[in-house]
Structure formats: C-alpha cells, structure tokens
Amino acid sequence: MPLSCKKRPMSKLKTKEKQILEKLFQMGGGYVLNFTDRTIGEFFRDSLNVDFSAKEYDYGSGSKANRMRGLYAVSEAHLPAFALI
Numbered sequence: 001m002p003l004s005c006k007k008r009p010m011s012k013l014k015t016k017e018k019q020i021l022e023k024l025f026q027m028g029g030g031y032v033l034n035f036t037d038r039t040i041g042e043f044f045r046d047s048l049n050v051d052f053s054a055k056e057y058d059y060g061s062g063s064k065a066n067r068m069r070g071l072y073a074v075s076e077a078h079l080p081a082f083a084l085i
Contacts, residue, residue: 013072018069018072021068021072022065025065025068027065027068027069028065029065030061030063030064030065030066031063031064031065032064032065032068035064037064040052040064041053044071050071050075052067052071053067056070056074057070057071057074058070059073
C-alpha cells in the first residue's frame with residue numbers, strides 16, 4: 001500500500017533547497033524532467049511506494065511540478081532526497 005503523509009512530520013525544506021530542487025527537476029512550465037503523468041506516477045510508486053496522484057499532494061494547478069511541490073511540502077524530509085537517487 002502506498003505511503004500516506006498522514007501522521008508523519010512535514011518536510012522542513014528551506015527556500016534555497018526548494019530552488020535547488022526546482023532546477024534539478026527542471027520544474028519550469030509545470031513539467032518535471034521529461035516525465036509524463038503516467039511515468040511519474042510509476043516512478044514514485046515503484047521507487048518510493050508513493051501514490052503521486054494522492055490528494056495530499058494537490059497543490060496549485062495540479063501540474064506535475066505543482067504536485068512535486070505539494071509532495072515535498074507535506075512529506076517526510078527524506079522523501080524528496082530519495083527521488084534524486
């Protein structure tokens with residue numbers, strides 16, 4: 001079963017760290033690297049056991065980049081780092 005963000009500490013990323021993630025993931029224009037909706041969902045499910053389409057990651061327009069921002073806003077601090085590995 002995919003991880004839920006309920007009852008977990010929220011990420012404490014600083015603004016500079018968020019800016020670094022934005023650049024690393026090339027999050028301009030609502031995209032995250034060259035992922036499609038399907039492939040980003042598969043990546044997070046298979047690699048991190050996370051349901052990327054879960055409501056708790058809804059943020060802004062719901063684009064992949066905004067969902068990523070939602071993910072690192074409400075997830076454990078180590079989760080965004082694991083996405084980089």
